[in-house]
Amino acid sequence: MNTPKYTTDVLIAGAGPGGASTSIFLAKEKINHIIIDKATFPRDKICGDALSGKTVGMLQRITADWQQLFLGDEHKAIVCCGIQFIAPGNTSLDVPFQLNNAGKQTPPGFVSKRIDFDNILAGLIDRQYATLLTGTLLQDIEETDEGLLVTILQNGEQQQIFTRMIVGAEGRGSIVAKKLAGHTMDPAHFSAGIRGYYKNVSGLHAQHYIELHFLQEFQPGYLWIFPLADGVANVGVGMLSKNIAAKKINLKQMMADAIATHPNLKNRFSNAVQDGPIEGWGLPLGSKKRNLSGNRFLLTGDAASLIDPFTGEGIGNAMVSGLVTSRIIKKALDANNFSEQFLAQYDEEIYKKLWTELKLSHYLQQLSSKPRLFNFIVGKASRSKELRETISCMFENVDIRKKFMNPLFYLKILFNR
DSSP states (O other), X not given: OOOOSEEEEEEEEXXXXXXXXXXXXXXXXXXXXXXXXSSXXXXXXXXXXXXXXXXXXXXXXXXXXXXXHHHSOTTTEEEOOXXXXXXXXOOEEEEEOOOBSXXXXXXXXXXXXXXXXXXXXXXXXXXXXXXXXESEEEEEEEEOSSSEEEEEEETXXXXXXEEEEEEEOOOTXXXXXXXXXXXXXXXXXXXXXXXXXXXXOOOOOTTOOEEEEOOGGGOSEEEXXXXXXXXXXXXXXXXXXXXXXXXXXXXXXXXXXXXXXXTTTTTTTTTOEEOSOOEEEEEEBSSSXXXXXXXXXXXXXXXXXXXXXXXXXXXXXXXHHHHHHHXXXXXXXXXXXXXXXXXXXXXXXXXXXXXXXXXXHHHHHHHHTOHHHHHHHHHHHHHOHHHHHHHHHHTTOHHHHGGGGOHHHHHHHHHOO
């Protein structure tokens, strides 16, 4: 075996939200590590570009200057104050986000292109403790008695890194997840998404609400319109892969048809101009439990399939998993134990934090595919302040979200005007 070019206790593969957060929190623990990414920053990432209250909470943990860094440039980010649901029957419901830290005017969420968000987050990686290698592609992983021998492609040349443990944070298609965890794509728990940028879309909400249009042809899934800075909108569609395959759907054509012909959309896009190509990506959903750790490895973010099945948002969960990953790594280093049995506590902690929410979101995803019931709920909520407040709170309060799994909840709606 050739002498590896790099040697480290911890290697993080991927410098997106999951990997960058892991690195930032490891640095807070003064733990030296290497983090690699196949791209060089700034780089684009196909995404809906909406950042939730959970993401805001994690940014607050990372730096007190987060608002200035992420929201200081009005050309790169705008504050989002709520969601607008449009049911299959065209009934519309505005749901304001609950404010974080009441009285402190903390933005409840924001929308920012990933090329900007990821670049700022990666810029917070602490080089005192992290060696960041960009333009570096992970190619292979070999398990040895002493650790892991990782083959990388760097500047066109193959090199090797020896590490005692690895964090898979490469997103969908993670080599760490495939090779060490044995993950495969499950069409029942995987969504395909496409998105494009449009200028001059009319009728955007004055408080920059993100819009979810639950058109019947996209269910279970939706068409979204997310307002961005400078009058641009992120417009896209997400849909379960198994439904796309079963119905032989062309998502790009279906979105184009909806924009051109749907009563709620055609006038709003009459003067819109597409800015760049329509691009697609895959979303590994957190609607079933998977093994997230094993001998000498942990998985974070999309590599761990932690995307919310209902909203499609994955950045907040990626950052939460980065925080938990850093804690487990510290324990493993302190105990000098990188075994499957020891690292299994990572799975336990992640699912303790996220599984109830993910399971309920899976239920809501299934609920949204029932047009009559979804129309009924949105129609009732449009006339009921109490129900609107319940729906608003459910995005931050898992206990409130549980109400939607109780049949008595729907009976109460039915018999209360």
